[in-house]
Amino acid sequence: MCTARFTHINETFDCGYCGHRVIPHQHGSCRNHCPSCLYSRHLDINPGDRSSDCGGLMPAVKAIIKQMDQVTLIHRCNQCGIEKSNRSAPDDDFEKILEIMRHSN
Template sequence: MSSNNTSHHTLNIDTFTCAWCGLTVSATAGDHTRRNHCPSCLHSRHVLDHVEGGASDCHGRMAPIAIAVLRTGDWMVIHRCVRCDELTSNPVCGDDNQLILMRMAVRPLAQPPFPLEAFGTL
């Protein structure tokens, strides 16, 4: 297994800069869970390979594209890397931008890939 050492100087407080809106984000959420996406615009960065489970050297920007709801009722944000198209899912944090979350959740309902009139004839 290859470990790629990034020459990244971290202070006591682990922060990262959002690749999309430039916000400085604390890597630990209020409830002490690790967060990997920006609470403001929900963008992330491709640093973990979902398939291989290890570190990724892609570092592409990951755009939030959808919401998935687990059996437990927890919401996950689905991110897609704009560079390599890798998909990842990450738990929603309590301080994530709820407007963006709701917008992503209802987007498929607003743009169904089939005519809604079909329901009228059932």
């Protein structure tokens, strides 16, 4: 789902937390977190706009089951504290997601 405030960016990046080389998402949506450690980076005000000056690392602090096959990750910026929600990806480390679920209750 694209809105007027959504900029589609799906490119390779190196994770700022674990250094993993993250390849573009293969299922048509945008990749915004590392599938290995689940960290994101605070780059956007609106998805894909790259207009945030913060740049802080954002660990996944909560995982919410939305549907049987869909988990939403909540990332909190270590620098400014903002929280953003993001869909999990099929290649995300499921053990890490379960660990987040266990520790966020």
